[in-house]
Amino acid sequence: MKKLLLILPLLACVIAIQVVCSSTDTLYYLTQMTMSAYYSLLIIGLCVLMGYAGQISLGHAGFFAIGGYISAGLTTHSLIPFKDNALVQFLDSSGLLLAGQTLYGEELLVVSPGLACAVAIIAAAVIAVFIGIPVLKLKGHYLAMATLGFGIIIYRVVLAVEYFGEADGISEVPAFPLFAGLSVSGSFGDRVSNYYIAWGILLLGLILLLNLIDSRVGRGLRGIHGSEEAADAMGVHTARFKLQTFVLSAVFAAVAGVFLTHYNGGIGPSEAGVMKSVRYVAIVAVGGMANLWGALLMGVVLNFLSLRGVFGSYDDAVFGLILIVIMLFAPNGILSISFRHRLMQLFGKGKQKRDGEA
Amino acid sequence: MFDVGRSSFIFLTKMTSELFVQYLLAGITYGSIYAIVAIGFNIIYNTTGIINFAQGEFVMFGGMIAITLLQFMPLPLAIILAVILTMIIGAGIEICFIRWLKAPSVLRLVIITIGISILSREVAVHVWGESIRSLPYFVGNEITSISILGARISPQVLWVVAASGLMFICLGIFFKTTSVGREMRACASNRKAATLCGINTENMVTLSFVLSAGMGALAGCMMSPITYSQYDMGTGLAIKGFTVAILGGLGSSGGAVAAGLLLGVIEAFSVSVVPLAFQDAIAIAILLIILFIRPQGLFGSKEASALKEF
Numbered sequence: 001m002k003k004l005l006l007i008l009p010l011l012a013c014v015i016a017i018q019v020v021c022s023s024t025d026t027l028y029y030l031t032q033m034t035m036s037a038y039y040s041l042l043i044i045g046l047c048v049l050m051g052y053a054g055q056i057s058l059g060h061a062g063f064f065a066i067g068g069y070i071s072a073g074l075t076t077h078s079l080i081p082f083k084d085n086a087l088v089q090f091l092d093s094s095g096l097l098l099a100g101q102t103l104y105g106e107e108l109l110v111v112s113p114g115l116a117c118a119v120a121i122i123a124a125a126v127i128a129v130f131i132g133i134p135v136l137k138l139k140g141h142y143l144a145m146a147t148l149g150f151g152i153i154i155y156r157v158v159l160a161v162e163y164f165g166e167a168d169g170i171s172e173v174p175a176f177p178l179f180a181g182l183s184v185s186g187s188f189g190d191r192v193s194n195y196y197i198a199w200g201i202l203l204l205g206l207i208l209l210l211n212l213i214d215s216r217v218g219r220g221l222r223g224i225h226g227s228e229e230a231a232d233a234m235g236v237h238t239a240r241f242k243l244q245t246f247v248l249s250a251v252f253a254a255v256a257g258v259f260l261t262h263y264n265g266g267i268g269p270s271e272a273g274v275m276k277s278v279r280y281v282a283i284v285a286v287g288g289m290a291n292l293w294g295a296l297l298m299g300v301v302l303n304f305l306s307l308r309g310v311f312g313s314y315d316d317a318v319f320g321l322i323l324i325v326i327m328l329f330a331p332n333g334i335l336s337i338s339f340r341h342r343l344m345q346l347f348g349k350g351k352q353k354r355d356g357e358a
Numbered sequence: 359m360f361d362v363g364r365s366s367f368i369f370l371t372k373m374t375s376e377l378f379v380q381y382l383l384a385g386i387t388y389g390s391i392y393a394i395v396a397i398g399f400n401i402i403y404n405t406t407g408i409i410n411f412a413q414g415e416f417v418m419f420g421g422m423i424a425i426t427l428l429q430f431m432p433l434p435l436a437i438i439l440a441v442i443l444t445m446i447i448g449a450g451i452e453i454c455f456i457r458w459l460k461a462p463s464v465l466r467l468v469i470i471t472i473g474i475s476i477l478s479r480e481v482a483v484h485v486w487g488e489s490i491r492s493l494p495y496f497v498g499n500e501i502t503s504i505s506i507l508g509a510r511i512s513p514q515v516l517w518v519v520a521a522s523g524l525m526f527i528c529l530g531i532f533f534k535t536t537s538v539g540r541e542m543r544a545c546a547s548n549r550k551a552a553t554l555c556g557i558n559t560e561n562m563v564t565l566s567f568v569l570s571a572g573m574g575a576l577a578g579c580m581m582s583p584i585t586y587s588q589y590d591m592g593t594g595l596a597i598k599g600f601t602v603a604i605l606g607g608l609g610s611s612g613g614a615v616a617a618g619l620l621l622g623v624i625e626a627f628s629v630s631v632v633p634l635a636f637q638d639a640i641a642i643a644i645l646l647i648i649l650f651i652r653p654q655g656l657f658g659s660k661e662a663s664a665l666k667e668f
Contacts (some may be wrong), residue, residue, distance in 0.1 A: 054465070056468065056469075058463055058472075060514055090555075099542070111526035134646075134650040135646075135648075135649075135650075137650075138649060138653070140464035140465065140468065141408075141409040141464060141468055142604075142649055144409075144468045144472075145409070145597070145600055145645065145649075146645070146646055146649050148597065149597060149645050149646055150603065150642075150646070152593075152597065152638065152639075152642055152644070153639050153642055156635065156636060156639045157639075159635065160633065160635035160636060181490055223546065244426040252632075263537070274593060275476070278472060278476060281469065281472075282473075285469060297451035312483075315482075316476060316479075316480055317477060317481075317484075318478070319476070320473050320474075320475075320476030320477040320479075320480060321473070321477060323470075323472065323476070324455065324470055324473035324474065324477065327466050327469045327470045328455065328459070328470065331463075331466050
């Protein structure tokens with residue numbers, strides 16, 4: 001509970017940023033903050049998988065894309081040709097389909113965003129189970145390569161399948177109405193409300209994960225990270241714990257994908273690319289692997305900078321460099337004690353102390 | 359590209375014997391390239407236990423540097439210099455990023471080599487741009503072809519196969535007969551014991567990066583006229599090379615050759631049943647399947663693999 005109280009200052013920061021942006025007429029910053037929040041949702045999910053359970057995944061952009069693409073596809077492709085299908089009729093009569101008109105006045109019948117979101121998340125979870133059972137038996141290099149392979153397959157699929165728009169992706173994804181008049185959309189009027197929706201979802205996810213890592217499961221996961229054999233011997237159901245964490249992080253990625261797609265009004269194949277997966281891993285690494293707060297902070301800051309275009313055409317290079325530098329000099333993240341100690345040594349403070357000891 | 363092999367959906371049942379040979383030769387060409395990349399993986403894996411995710415980038419560097427140097431010098435010289443420069447890059451990478459780490463964890467090394475791979479690609483895209491380039495054909499041009507068993511192939515195919523075979527044989531001789539080669543093998547089988555025997559294992563690791571960079575670069579030059587070179591060709595090759603290395607049993611050069619040819623032939627024949635867009639997915643699917651059911655590889659022994667960390 002004490003840990004959860006740390007949420008309050010974060011909440012204060014979130015509100016402060018909105019107030020400052022609104023009063024200084026720089027609301028456009030909120031757009032990037034909203035997008036960063038969704039990316040960070042994926043990143044904290046990946047953080048639990050990598051940092052706490054110790055399982056690397058180079059395929060999380062794949063789960064993000066599964067969520068985003070399925071939701072986008074279902075809410076944009078018309079079901080009129082399948083009107084006579086029993087399933088379509090059943091969904092229509094239970095109010096899960098939305099009728100509308102295209103730009104050219106044709107009849108349009110699409111799946112409602114709520115159902116599409118549910119389908120997307122369930123699909124991601126099911127795929128994560130089927131991929132996770134065999135993949136999580138692997139370790140180290142093999143796990144990295146296998147998840148990378150999974151990511152590339154998803155990328156190839158969205159590039160090659162006509163339903164997913166091939167190289168163009170899917171655009172004109174409708175808004176996602178939530179409750180009480182709130183809706184996830186990219187329209188200018190909804191900028192402030194969407195900022196709070198995104199951060200609300202992110203904080204909800206954070207609270208969930210903070211509770212998880214403080215629980216029996218969380219201790220079991222840390223045991224797996226330390227030594228899988230030892231954890232097994234202590235009665236931790238390692239295979240099941242790893243799989244559950246994998247599925248949980250995949251669901252986080254899919255949720256992020258669904259909401260960001262509705263917010264942006266579209267999704268393209270680059271979201272499924274290998275570089276995206278690597279970027280997420282880089283951010284988790286910078287945050288300090290087993291540090292949810294670090295992952296959250298770095299996720300928001302680095303994504304925000306990247307989305308603002310600060311890194312220019314060196315965007316991917318920056319993340320590659322971050323990855324190498326962090327892993328070489330501060331494998332526990334830049335917020336870790338050992339790294340701070342090293343820095344102090346570097347700048348002389350620690351050195352004097354050492355001389356004194358000698 | 360192999361136009362005949364990649365033209366359209368031609369089902370196996372309709373295949374004539376000429377077409378069969380055509381596919382087979384295409385498969386062998388690609389397969390020998392995969393085998394060389396896989397052997398590059400193996401050399402580094404044997405001496406360090408690292409899978410170098412930047413292996414594909416060596417191939418890319420080899421091709422790209424040779425294309426640039428070609429403006430200033432004749433082709434053979436450009437290739438030789440490109441190989442040497444890539445070797446220096448390989449040595450530089452090992453010395454800067456890996457040599458001084460004390461007992462790093464596997465996860466750390468995986469992430470570092472992935473970082474190196476991204477950084478290499480970014481350097482390449484900023485130096486050479488996104489355009490697709492290629493070396494000229496070593497003999498003749500795009501339309502020169504020779505006839506083998508009724509199939510028509512480019513003479514470049516022979517260059518690729520011959521160079522790959524030669525590299526494989528030279529590497530075998532190097533490891534078997536020279537003292538440096540024997541020291542590297544000693545380092546591979548037991549690093550601690552090798553150190554105790556007075557072998558400088560750190561230098562052996564650097565040497566393994568140099569060797570595998572050189573092999574990758576040469577393969578990159580040989581394949582460039584057929585498959586073209588681009589800054590982002592590395593990832594695909596690395597995945598396929600890794601598939602082959604696993605398929606043949608990690609660490610085994612002979613296995614890598616057999617598995618490389620197998621994957622190349624499977625891929626070549628798969629164009630007749632699977633759309634071209636999914637061709638890369640075939641190698642990855644094979645990789646996933648082999649990792650799940652036989653991680654020691656087709657030719658590896660179960661006992662030996664029990665000692666490795668899968």
